Amino acid sequence: MTTVSNLAEQQQLASETQKVTRDSRPLRLITCGSVDDGKSTLIGRLLWDTKAVKEDQAAALNRDSAKQNDLGLPDFALLLDGLQAEREQGITIDVAYRYFATEKRSFIVADTPGHEQYTRNMATGASTADLAVLLVDARTGLLEQTRRHATIATLMGIRQFVLAINKIDLIGYDKARFDEISHEFKELALSLGVRQVTAIPVSALKGENVVYDGRASMPWYDGPTIAEALEKATVRSSQTVGFRMSVQRVSRPGESFRGYQGTVSGGSVKPGDSIVVLPSGMIANVSKIVTFDLVRNAAVAGDAITLVLDRQVDIARGDMIVTIDSQPMQGLGFDAQLVALQPEGIEPGKRYWLKSGSRRQRVLVEPAQQLDLKSGKWNTAERLPMNGIGKVHLAFEEQAVFDTYEQNRSTGAFILIDPDTNNTVAGGMITGKRSSVSSIHDGDARVILSLPADLADQLMSGELFAARRDEVEIRRLSAGKARDVLDGIDG
Structure with a gap:
């Protein structure tokens, strides 16, 4: 029974993916904002109205909802809040990831907690997102946690915001209040360097301006719904730098093969490209790109690969392999x-x-x-x-x-x-x-001495240094690293 169910889910997922005609890459987004602003309810409603909730999930949702609301609808937040503590307290604690799709594109959404105590979980969700849906309760407006989440999202590189002014029905669909909150947030966004903000009045529970428009209740609003705004968003590019790959493992299945494994984190690479290994500075050429089942002609950001080089190079876990003409x-x-x-x-x-x-x-x-x-x-x-x-x-x-x-x-x-x-x-x-390699402690000075090892050891054992040993930092550098340090001081 489980096998048949899993097969049906895979077929449905494949069918949904085939519908995506505008952008083959899923848009990754987060919902954020203060506690009780309705993040889980909004995403639950999105899943419900885009038909991403399967029959068994819908049945469990109706069963688990303690009581139907005045509209006769289940508690949509339960589609996201799966932990026992979340359901008991009515808050989101962990990050919940869900997939859904419209006819134009697919999405991966992270429902993040609003509680200040779980800010670290919100930061985790924002670290991989292309867009943030920031919820604000129309009755309370912007709160400190709203500002904190907007700031963290911006620090994480998010430059697209959908401002969902939720629970608009509880203030009688007041356009003046909507305009007030929109203006206040856009000023905050500008101070953070964000100019792409789409403000939408929403009733997540009723589904107004989520997937279907709410013109019947809000004839004064003629902008996009949440779903329409997400369809128009852009995916963050990872091609702003040259090839990057952090080495996770050195593969030596036999004496005739040595490969360096990792996930491409930027740019692209193909056989014949010249690369440099950092921080050692060793240069080589790519002779072959191997994956688990074939030899590749090229690799791009996101690909997990094994690089084979044309010469023996000392490379260890943690080293970074980069393109020679665009280095970090x-x-x-x-x-x-x-x-x-x-x-x-x-x-x-x-x-x-x-x-x-x-x-x-x-x-x-x-x-x-x-x-x-x-x-x-x-x-x-x-x-x-x-x-x-x-x-x-x-x-x-x-x-x-x-x-x-x-x-x-x-x-x-x-x-x-x-x-x-x-x-x-x-x-x-x-x-x-930093333009200087001097100590980050104000008023401190750093002196670098280049001495033979035996003389350095003799000097450090003297009374002067023995008395102030805690204030002295010993760094044994290779010739190449010493040159880098001295070049930095000269610059």
Whole structure:
């Protein structure tokens, strides 16, 4: 019985995919906003009206709804809120992903929690989205959490917003109130650098302006429905930089084969292309591209591949293979923006593990500014509390390799891990390379000495350094890395 059911689901999914004629790539979107603004209900209604709810799901929905509402409809939020705690409390806790399609295109939607306590889950959903559907309760307008979610979505690179002013029926379909909230949010969006905002008055429960228009109740509104706005949205391009692949594994099934496995995170590659391995700087040519079942003529962003090179090169997990004529930034210091995700926040001067792709490095984090969500201003900050959005300076012990997040989400994003607890304490985005490699502590100075190893050891064992050992950082560099450091100081 299970096999037949799964086969039927696969056939239906294939049928829905064949309907998509406008864009073969699904649009990834999130719903966000403050708690109780109706995010799960809106997405549930979208699934219901686009016929994405199967018969057994509809039957379970009717059965699980504690009571029918005044319209005789089930609780659409139950299509998204599957955890027991979510159903008991009536809130979204985890991110729920759902697939649906219209006649013009397909979509993957992430329903994210509105509670401030689960901001980290919202940031996770936003990290892969092309568009954000931001819900606002028409009765309360923009709240601090609404502003927080809009800011995080923007930091994550989202530049398309659908502002769903929900529960418009509860204020008598008041056009003046709709215009007021729309104007206020568009001013916020402009301050965040976002110009593409579509404001739509919505009653998610009644289904007005979700898939079907609500002109009967709102003759003053002649814009698109939620579904129509999503159909017109664009998919974020990953082709703004050259070829990028973080090495996840070195494949050696036998002495005659050596391949480097990973997922292409930007650009494209084909046999014959010249590549460089970072941070070592070794150059080679691609001789073959292999996947699990065939040899490929080319690979593009999103493909999981094995690269075979034309010469023996020392490559390890965490190295990045890139196109030789369009390389990412390299250095010891970078600027970034991040969101603190744990109660302890981000402590100044503490060393964390930074993980980006398959590479993990030690990094010193120095908070510089924190965003005041009420005023929209960046204020000087020495530390970042939980859910704080801040600008920080990163100082690495070894050469780091990044693109800016604006150029490439995969090679410009990172997480910070507390070495004491192994908790993920922040998610961040690289904004640029620091012009100086000096210490990020104001007033500190860094002196770099190039000495023979035995003389350096003798110097470090002396009384002067022994007395101030905690203030001294020892870094043993190769000749190439030393040149990079000195070039950075000269620049």
